[in-house]
Amino acid sequence: MPKYRYRGRTGAGQLREGTVDAPTLSDAADEVFDRGVTPIDVRPVSGAGGVRVDDLLRQLSERAVGLDDLITFTRQFRVLLRAGVPVVRALRGLGQNASSPRLGRTLGEVASGLESGQSLSQAMGHHPKVFPRLLLAMIRVGEESGQLEESLQRMAESLDQERTTRERIKAALRYPTFVLIAIVAALVVINVFVIPPFADLFAGMDAELPAVTGLLIGFSEGFVAYWQLVFGGAFLAGLGVRAYIATEDGRLRWDAIKLRIPGVGGIMRRALLARFARTFSMAVRSGVPLLQAMDSVAEATDNAYIARGIRQLRTGIERGEGLHQVAERSGLFTPLVLQMLAVGEETGQVADMMDQVAEFYEREVEEDLKKLSSYIEPFVIGFIGILVLILALGIFLPMWQMGSAAL
Structure with missing residues (x-):
């Protein structure tokens, strides 16, 4: 026990x-x-x-806490708090009625943590596999600002938007995914069943082969002889990359790379800026000290690269520099965000300006997600074209050369 x-x-x-x-x-x-x-x-x-x-068997058999479970929990938790139900009682009630057994058990443990003197964010922080970073950061902002209900409302809206985003991304990637699976299957069939007979034919003619043909034949022979190593190496490489991303340095590099992906990176950056602006506005409007708000807002972005840049703003602010000045020097923010920060500092309405930035970028992200498939299709079509060109040149070019010589 x-x-x-x-x-x-x-x-x-x-x-x-x-x-x-x-x-x-x-x-x-x-x-x-x-x-x-x-x-x-x-x-x-x-x-x-x-x-x-x-x-161990219970952990393996229980399904993970899904996005729908978290959305339901945040909305119901906010309603109970707004009705004046004590936090511990609300958590225990939600745990008993949760559709996910894992979430129900976790909420009971969070309630016990509160009874032992921990804060809500601390008690929930002991369960990182159930509660995402963003939720913990928003809970922390709500506790610091005294607006936990508003934080939960913002969190529910953010999770709902994330669900919509995931559904649209899945819909946009469905066609390219099927195409890539078909391409991989076709490459396996070509390397195992198509190229070897042609290789025997070309070897029997004792003709000088083009470089592309030699490359295809060499790749096919290597794949047939070492296909176990190929698939095993790909599997181990995937595990290694995943383990590296789980480290602090790996997550920082991966989060920076994601923002540079053509087409998709720009959408992700605008979504993160909208999240930053919305959370920063709530913290400022609630009277959270600026330096303390920076730490909470950095966690709420849920991107290690952006979070590091936001934390670095503290150094300039502690020296007495203006928020717009240090933000401009960081290179993280778009001209729109910088302009709104400058206007907000001059007028004393930073929170209002950040709300406008969040609304603008949220609308842009929504429109870009609708066009995501049109961004991806040219890359898929180009990739297919290159593969077809290589196969056509490698197989048919020597046949054309031999036919010309015979004529």
């Missing part, structure tokens, strides 16, 4: 520390209460108790 380390105070105010054995974090907090101690902090002991087979 898992072990949990607790720290709390007795009714006389004395500090107590120790460990308890309990199936879940909620049960551990209840056990501490039964001992006459009000828990301040309860957390699992790393490496204690090992991994139970039933817990």
Whole structure:
């Protein structure tokens, strides 16, 4: 059974520390209460108790918390808070009625964390596989500004927009994906069944082959002989890239590369700027100190490259420079954002200007997503054309040469 380390105070105010054995974090907090101690902090002991087979099977069998589950949770949580329901009671009620067993169990553990003295963002931060970075950052902004309900409303709208974005991206990528799958299948068939007979034919004629033909024959022979290594190497390379992206440096580089992808990168940058403007506006309007708001807004962008640039703005602000000046020097923001920041500083209406920036970019992103398929199709058609040209030259060019020589 898992072990949990607790720290709390007795009714006389004395500090107590120790460990308890309990199936879940909620049960551990209840056990501490039964001992006459009000828990301040309860957390699992790393490496204690090992991994139970039933817990492992439960984690494998449970489906992951989806976007629809998070949208439902944020909307219902906001409604309950607006109705005056205490946070812990609201979380336990939502956990009991959650359609996802994993989310229901997690909400119960978050409620136990609140009872042990943690803040809502801290308690939810112990479950990064359930709650995304953006949600945690928005919860933190809401706690700091005292506008948790508005943060949840913004978060629900953001998640809803993300769902719409994913659906449109899937629809735009459906045709190119099918085409690429067909191309890969065709390449396998050509290398295994088509090119080898032609290679035997050309070898029997003892003719000098063009460079393109020799390249195709060499690639086909290598693929037939080492296809296990080819697929195994591709699989291992994919795992290696995924593991590197999971590191801090890898995520920073990958997030920077995503913003440079032709066509798609511009859409992602505008979406991130809209998210930055909306969150920054809410933080400023709520009276959060500027330096503190920078950290929260950086987390809310959910892009390591943009977040690093936003945090670097703090250095100039701490030296007394204006927000527009340090933003212009960073090179992260478009002329529209810089102009709105300058006007906002002059008029004292930074929040209003950022709201206008967010609305403008949100409309642009929505229009660009509708045209996403038209951005991708030229690249797919060009790629197919190049492959067909290489195959045609490699197979038919030597045949044309031999036919000309015979004539």
